Amino acid sequence: MKRSTVFAIWLLSSLACEHTTQPSSDSGPLIAFVTDRNNPSPHEGPTGMLDIYTMRSDGSHQLNLTSSDANDADPCFSSDGSRIVFRSDRSGNSSIYVMNVDGSNLRRLTADTGVIDTKPRFSPDDSRIAFVRISGVSEIVLVNAEGVPYQTSLVSGQSFDGPLFSPDGSQLAYAAFVDDNYEIFVIETQGGPPKRLTNNASFDALGEFSPDGSKICFFSDRDGQSQIYIMDADGGNQKNLSNSFTTDLGPCFSPDGTQILFDRDLDHRDIYVMDLDGGNQVNLTNGNSSNAGARFSPDGRKIVFGTNRDGNYEVYLMNRDGSNQRNLTNSPGVDGGALFQPTS
DSSP: OOHHHHHHHHHHTSOOOOOOOSOOBTTBOOEEEEEOTTOSSTTSOTTSOBEEEEEOTTSOSOEESOOOSSBEEEEEEOTTSSEEEEEEOTTSSOEEEEEETTSOSOEEOOOOTTOEEEEEEEOTTSSEEEEEEESSSEEEEEEETTOOSOEEEEEEESOEEEEEEOTTSSEEEEEEEETTEEEEEEEETTOOOOEEOOOSSSOEEEEEEOTTSSEEEEEEOTTSSOEEEEEETTSOSOEESSOOSSEEEEEEEOTTSSEEEEEEESSSEEEEEEETTSOSOEESSOSSSOEEEEEEOTTSSEEEEEEOTTSSOEEEEEETTSOSOEESOOOSSOEEEEEEOOOO
16 A cells, blocks of 8 residues: 555544534634645655644635644644644654644643653543653543643553543543453543443444443444444443444544444445434445545534545535535645534
8 A cells, every 4th residue: 555545544534523512713613634735745644744724614714723844733623612732743752732723822731752642632621631642651641721730641551542531521531452452441530440341352442422421432343344333431232333244433423413424444435324223324425435534513514524536635525415525625735634613
């Protein structure tokens, strides 16, 4: 597989965080995305120059927020839509930064040497940021979002994916490498022992909490290939929803909690949607290109996703039923990892 293709899949599959509250721009919610369009040697992979952009939901007013010669990625909006947290290696090692939604008031929140800080996520009340720290071991760390010197390491281990806050902010869900595979855990944000939700000899990867916090969607290869699962937030009632002969991954809930978006990979990736019981599985993209990284708009009426149908990877928008698919970015670079700004 070409390195540029590997990079594009990595970029499109970057975990997007989901919030659905508070105000946005007058023309509707902004869309944030990551691009290598300003890299003198584009498509060279995640070690190349990446920037974080925002644009309006019609693709207009594309604004470079970071404009550095570094690798700026993993953006996540605050719940009130006013700030973006991200990781950057502009100071040498990968650190956590926060800025206003227009790129102003840039602040570095972590400045530890010899570590890699990545995958930052705002808490629902925007007071804290959780992220993964990689050094000799991996840790899930909480830091005060205002930048005061407060950090708490909640758990350490060999390798983590996530973390994701529960809607009420009381827990963090994450995947940890234990027993030679990844399993899903939750831990109280106030501290305490983690609780293991999955326990099998297969790979279990985190999706997200349902909007009401009662369910968690995830994907697992326990049935021989990756499938979409759902379980109660305490780990009970684990159920295979997709039940297909293909590879299914990357699930996320609709804002009203009635459907799940996911990627299905056969000869190429397509974006599917299904009901919470696994019924009514519909292929929304249905083409010969790679389509991935889909996320709902806050009102649930639109879906943003990445695709290489035009030759290079671009950010596209479509209606919830798959109609009216259109290219928003139209750039010569690789654009992906798109997510909507939260709205009221």
